[in-house]
Amino acid sequence: MKKEEGYHTHISADGTELSHRHGDGHAHTHKNTKVVLNRLSRAIGHLESVKRMVDDGRDCSEVLIQLSAVISALNNTGKVIIKDHIENCIVDAVESGDKKAIEDLNRAIDRFMK
Secondary structure: OOOOOOOEEEEOOOOOEEEEOOOOOOOEOOOOHHHHHHHHHHHHHHHHHHHHHHHOOOOHHHHHHHHHHHHHHHHHHHHHHHHHHHHHHHHHHHHHOOHHHHHHHHHHHHHHOO
């Protein structure tokens, strides 16, 4: 756990310790980091497959279907990240009156949903 200035720790219902800080250098750990990394690795693998399909001259309809699967996987990964951020950072930000963290999340969601 981080013991540096500005860090604080939450303990989730399952006993997992989550340490983070807000403001400049926003650094934290979340319970879903491994899930997010696994999802991103799978999406990268699928995207590499799409790239090979294009290189092999596969039918455009097949490529589009596979590409839509990659986009869906990335969107679902984003949802996990948003949920994790709300549960681990925004709750604390609301409790501490940190309006900037909420504004930052709103801006990120706007860009994510374009």
